Amino acid sequence: HPPPEIIESLDFVVTLGGDGTVLWVSSLLGNGPMPPLVTFAMGSLGFMTPYPISSIQSCLTQVLKGRFRLTVRYRLHAHIQRAG
Numbered sequence: 001h002p003p004p005e006i007i008e009s010l011d012f013v014v015t016l017g018g019d020g021t022v023l024w025v026s027s028l029l030g031n032g033p034m035p036p037l038v039t040f041a042m043g044s045l046g047f048m049t050p051y052p053i054s055s056i057q058s059c060l061t062q063v064l065k066g067r068f069r070l071t072v073r074y075r076l077h078a079h080i081q082r083a084g
Contacts, residue, residue, distance in 0.1 A: 001030050010035040012063065015049070016056075017041075022048040031077055036070060038063055048073070 012035050015021045022039050029035075040056050041049035050071075051059050062068055 001028060004030070004032065007032070007034065012036045012038055014060070015039045016053065017049070018043050018046045019048045026075060031075075038068075 007029055013025060013029070015025050015037055018041060022037060025037065026034065038051070038059065039046075039049040040051045040053045040059070042053055
C-alpha cells in the first residue's frame with residue numbers, strides 16, 4: 001500500500017481494465033479517503049467502468065479541464081468469521 005501522504009497528494013487515478021481492476025486499485029488505496037477514479041473498460045462489460053478505452057484521450061482532456069461529473073460509490077470492509 002502506498003503511504004497515506006502519497007494517496008492524499010493524488011488528484012485522480014486512471015484505471016485501464018474492468019471491474020476487477022477497479023476493485024484491486026481500490027484495495028491498494030486502503031480504507032481511508034481515496035482520490036476519484038477515472039475508469040476505462042478494456043473488455044465488453046463493466047459496471048464500474050463507464051468509459052470505453054477508445055475515449056481515453058477526450059475523457060482525460062475533459063478531466064484535466066475540470067469538466068467532469070462524479071459518481072460517488074461506497075466501499076464496505078467486511079470480515080467473515082466461520083463457526084468452528
